[in-house]
Every structure is written in structure tokens, then in C-alpha cells.
Amino acid sequence: MSATPVRVLLVDDQALFREALATLLEVRPEIEVVGAAANGAETLDRVVELRPDVVLMDLHMPVLDGIAATRRLRAEQPGTRVLALTTFDDDEDVFAALRAGAVGYLLKDVSGDRLVEALLAAARGESVLQPSVAARVLARFAELLDDAPPRPQPLVVPLSDRELEVLRLLADGGSNREIATALFLAEGTVKNHVTNVLAKLGARDRTQAALRGRALGLV
Template sequence: MTSAAVRVLLVDDQGLFREALATLLSVRDDIEVVGEAGDGAAAVRRVADLAPDVVLMDLRMPVLDGIAATRRMSADYPETKVIALTTFDDDADVFAALRAGAVGYLLKDVSSARLVEAVLAAARGESVLQPSVAAKVVARFAQLPPEEPEPAVPLSEREREVVRLLAAGNSNREIAAALFLAEGTVKNHVTSVLTKLGAHDRTQAALRARALGLL
């Protein structure tokens, strides 16, 4: 295991699912599963003890649910990034998890490749949303009344391509593959997009792009 490996905590009330996740992730040299927890309260304690880079968090658990646990982690351990990994994608869960501070939201039927990429992306500070979830976020924003006219934003055509893929839930690596660009180039484009849109993160950038009619 290399020192650069992403340290991951698995949180789910089903032991068999945690075991399967651990097996899937442990074959990677760039990921280290450092611990497990079966409920949200135990997860908060494990984060305090282990300081993982990323937590894969189920939402519906006993003792303390995943949303409440995510809220505590975001407040007390902001360096640890939480990805919701759940069976449910109803609006209430999606928006509650994101408001609590989750940087990602994936469903348990996600492919192993997508899950691994999500873990690595979260560790890099990127948001990771299942495409269906990204669509919910954008759709919810579209239903809100406009607060005031938005200024024109001078995005280049390449930046528009990047923001469209970003809004669809793609990571930098996936955007790079889609546009045949180096990942570092995509990272520079994303930084430029965030600056031009006045956004603090990728989700906010997607919302502002939608408001400006860029999607």
C-alpha cells in the first residue's frame, strides 16, 4: 500500500455489503480501506479515530442516520469528504444529503469503475453526482423563481463543453476522456469556469450555468 493511497471508511448497516465493498476497493493500490461502521454514530467516532480521506456513507441506518452523521462530519472534520452511497434517489434524500455536506451522491447499483473514480475524485476535492442525481439538482434549481437578471458570462466554447459535462455529473477524468484532453487541462478549465461563474464548487457551477442558459 503506498503512502499516497486514498484512505476510505465504509459505513453501512449491512455487513455483507461492507464486506463486498472492502473486497472491491482493496484490490486497488491507490485506495486503502481503513475501517468500517454499521451506523452513523459509530461512523462519527471512527472518523475521529482514523481521519479517513473519504467516507462512503449509507443514508438509512439505525442509531444515527447517514444524513445526520454527514452533517456532524462536515462540521467537525471538514477535510474528510463524504459520498452518499444508497439505494434511494428520491428528492428528499438527495437534497438533505447535499445540504448536510456530502460532496457526492451515488446509488448502490453504480459500476465498480464509477465507484472507484468517485472515491478518487472526492479525494481530489471534486463533487461526484450520479447523472440522474445531477439532473435532479439542475431541475430543482430550474423551478426556483429568478432572483435577479444574471450577467452575461464569457465562457469559451471549450469551457461550455466542460460545464455541460460537469453538470451531468462527470469527474475531471471522465471529462478529459470525453473531450480527448489531458486531465490537467480539464482541471484548469474547471477552475476557470468556477471563477467566471462566481461558483464555489462544481454543483454551484452547474446551477449557475443552468440559470444562465448555458446547459
């Protein structure tokens, strides 16, 4: 549990859903809901005003959609993380959100515990992908490899067996906590392994590490 609550801005054009999310999250001591917005344009103003750690962003909204708002936030407020939360899991939305700078992509059927865990991870700068979305990202990357398969290059410092296990679970969309449970490790130990994996792969985040691992035939 974080000592300081993660400050979250809720963004969705449906007032009832915003209120339900706020009710769900406000009872969690790890989370502080600092405000809400109904569209992307309003989000930009609210982020400047409220300085949230994470924006929980819907994608399909009037005035300015979530993709465009995410792109603006990435350029103008790089310290604020964006976590997409949407009903839609089609390829166009997934890849557009990630290209725009979202650190994660979740569907609205996610459990409350998983959502809180994802918000905490996003605040730490970790990528968070729903397993079905992670699988889709890797599948799309595999298609690109089929068109022009690169020759796998050895890493300067190879991954250990344990780091390979962590990488494969990470690529399946596992959070640090889920990886720790699967490997019977402490969550802090997993965090250290993830840091080492990112460094050895030259990846800036978990999504890039999964893609890099796939390119090298490690995943």
C-alpha cells in the same frame, strides 16, 4: 492514479455489503480501506480515530442516520469528505445529503470503476453526482427559477467556448476523465478548465458551478 492511496471509511448498516465493498476496493492500489462503521454515531468516532480522506456513507441507518452524520462531520471534521452511496434516489434524500455537506451522491448499482473514480474525485474536493442525480438537481433548480426567474447577469470574465463545453458535461455529472474522453483532451487539461470554470462562476464546487451555469443560461 494517486501516488498516495485515498483513505476510505465504509459506512453501512449491512455487514455483508460492507464486506463486499471492502473486498472490491482493497484490491485497488488507489484506495486504502481504513475501517468500517455500522451507523452514523459509530462513524463520528471512527473518523476521529482513523482520519479517513473520504467517508463512503449510507443514508438510512439506525442510531444516527447518514444525513445527520454528514452534517456533524461537515461541522466537526471539515477536512473529511463524505460521498453518499445509497439505494434510494428520491429527491428528499438527494437534496438532504447535499445540503448536509456531502460532496457527491451515488447509487449502489454504480460500477466498481466508477466508484473508485468518484472516491478519488471526492478526495480532491470535487463534487460527484450520478448522471440521473445531476439531472434531478438541475431540474429542481429549474423549477425554482420558474417561480422567481432571476435576470441572467454577464460574467466579469466570460467562459471560453471550451470552458462552456466542460461546464455542460460537468453539469451532466461527468467526471474529469469522462469529460476528457468526450472532448479528446488530457485529463490534466480538463482539470485546469474546471478550475477556471469554478473561478469565473464564483462557485466552490462542481455542483454549485452547474447550478450557477443553469441560472445564467449557460447549461
